[in-house]
Amino acid sequence: MRQSLLALLAKEPAHGYELKQALEAIFGSAYPSPNIGQIYVTLGRLEKDGHVRSVGVEQSNRPNKKVYYITAAGLETLQAWAEEPTEGPRVRDEFFMKLVLAPMTGLSDRMALINRQRRHYLSLMRELGELAERTDPGDRVALLLIEGAMLHLQADLDWLERCQEELP
Amino acid sequence: MTTTPAIRAVNLVKIYQSGRGLPVPAVRGVDLTVDPGEFVAIMGPSGSGKSTLIHLLGGLDTRTSGEIWLDGKRADTLSESGWAVLRREKIGFVFQFFNLVTNMTVADNVELPALLGGASPRHARERREYLLGELGLTDRAAAAPAQLSGGEQQRVALARALANQPRLLLADEPTGNLDSRNTRDVLKLLSRVHRQGQTIVLVTHDARVAGLADRVVSLLDGEIVDDGAIVRRRGPGGTAGDVVELRG
Numbered sequence: 001m002r003q004s005l006l007a008l009l010a011k012e013p014a015h016g017y018e019l020k021q022a023l024e025a026i027f028g029s030a031y032p033s034p035n036i037g038q039i040y041v042t043l044g045r046l047e048k049d050g051h052v053r054s055v056g057v058e059q060s061n062r063p064n065k066k067v068y069y070i071t072a073a074g075l076e077t078l079q080a081w082a083e084e085p086t087e088g089p090r091v092r093d094e095f096f097m098k099l100v101l102a103p104m105t106g107l108s109d110r111m112a113l114i115n116r117q118r119r120h121y122l123s124l125m126r127e128l129g130e131l132a133e134r135t136d137p138g139d140r141v142a143l144l145l146i147e148g149a150m151l152h153l154q155a156d157l158d159w160l161e162r163c164q165e166e167l168p
Numbered sequence: 169m170t171t172t173p174a175i176r177a178v179n180l181v182k183i184y185q186s187g188r189g190l191p192v193p194a195v196r197g198v199d200l201t202v203d204p205g206e207f208v209a210i211m212g213p214s215g216s217g218k219s220t221l222i223h224l225l226g227g228l229d230t231r232t233s234g235e236i237w238l239d240g241k242r243a244d245t246l247s248e249s250g251w252a253v254l255r256r257e258k259i260g261f262v263f264q265f266f267n268l269v270t271n272m273t274v275a276d277n278v279e280l281p282a283l284l285g286g287a288s289p290r291h292a293r294e295r296r297e298y299l300l301g302e303l304g305l306t307d308r309a310a311a312a313p314a315q316l317s318g319g320e321q322q323r324v325a326l327a328r329a330l331a332n333q334p335r336l337l338l339a340d341e342p343t344g345n346l347d348s349r350n351t352r353d354v355l356k357l358l359s360r361v362h363r364q365g366q367t368i369v370l371v372t373h374d375a376r377v378a379g380l381a382d383r384v385v386s387l388l389d390g391e392i393v394d395d396g397a398i399v400r401r402r403g404p405g406g407t408a409g410d411v412v413e414l415r416g
């Protein structure tokens with residue numbers, strides 16, 4: 001959440017509740033609705049690290065609220081985050097580890113491992129399909145996120161098939 | 169009470185023998201039972217015998233040995249014309265390479281099986297309009313198959329297979345030529361007819377299609393290596409944000 005809050009503050013100063021609303025508006029159902037406590041905790045940490053500062057704004061009849069703004073250091077961190085390449089999800093593969101090692105130890109045979117994993121992926125796919133069905137068609141961000149997850153799963157399944165063909 | 173299976177294949181074998189070459193065992197002792205209303209996806213690497221199996225089940229190729237029972241009736245011993253009648257009455261088949269009638273319009277291609285099956289012209293037309301509409305093909309009705317893209321032809325082939333409201337839908341990679349959006353139309357139609365009780369057996373590489381199925385059968389080298397239900401691990405509910413982790 002650190003980067004998303006920094007990014008929102010790079011656009012304009014805001015208080016905690018406005019940040020929560022902005023996250024909801026931008027990500028739709030793609031992001032589990034952030035709770036306000038988490039947002040304040042994260043803002044506190046960002047402030048301690050010098051990435052944001054806050055000023056109290058007087059409010060009539062209510063306690064003052066803090067408006068947060070980004071610092072030069074915060075902007076630099078955000079810039080670095082935006083520019084660095086993002087790790088793909090496939091750089092570590094626990095399943096492949098099992099696939100190579102388990103038969104060696106006699107714990108499980110490869111065919112059974114692959115078959116179980118295939119069924120698992122397909123049940124995930126089924127859930128994603130149902131999720132796409134009940135997602136508001138106007139919620140483009142959420143739908144793209146789901147589509148991305150489906151494409152990854154398809155690649156995983158294709159790769160399972162390759163393992164089944166190639167490994168004895 | 170036990171229901172009569174829609175399909176029962178017993179120790180089904182197909183060995184291709186072409187000329188003086190070595191015999192190719194494409195399907196090697198497959199046992200498969202499909203209940204009425206069930207949706208079964210057949211998966212497996214290329215050359216594992218998926219097309220051969222689905223063709224055998226539709227009587228489009230003859231078995232070398234074994235039995236095929238459809239709706240409780242022995243089918244593997246039928247003559248070619250016996251199969252033709254059975255297909256006309258009970259089976260919709262989507263070929264991997266469409267097999268549309270080239271000198272007929274899209275509309276006529278889709279209406280033909282319903283008319284052959286004894287539907288009234290009006291009923292056949294309404295069914296055709298419904299199916300083409302569901303598959304986003306309404307404005308292609310008057311076109312000839314050759315004027316359509318591969319993806320469009322494949323959707324027409326699906327509409328044709330469903331025209332007769334067959335007891336059994338067999339399909340060989342029905343989304344193999346489709347882009348994402350067209351696949352979505354096909355997925356919707358498949359899940360709708362399945363909810364209405366349509367029995368479906370289809371070959372697919374597409375996990376979105378397989379994810380709709382009740383059960384997946386995996387083939388490898390002509391044999392079934394896995395056969396089991398696709399189960400949901402959690403109940404329906406949640407949003408994209410709950411299911412897909414967005415890091416950052």
Ligand SMILES: Nc1ncnc2c1ncn2[C@@H]1O[C@H](COP(=O)(O)OP(=O)(O)O)[C@@H](O)[C@H]1O
Pocket residue numbers: 184185186192193194212213214215216217218219220221
């Ligand atoms: N008409 C045919 N004559 C000879 N061999 C065939 C014929 N059709 C398929 N085969 C062979 O049978 C095997 C299974 O093919 P197929 O059923 O098309 O597999 P899949 O659909 O899984 O890719 C392959 O080795 C293929 O070369």
Ligand SMILES: [Mg+2]
Pocket residue numbers: 218219220264
């Ligand atoms: Mg094939």
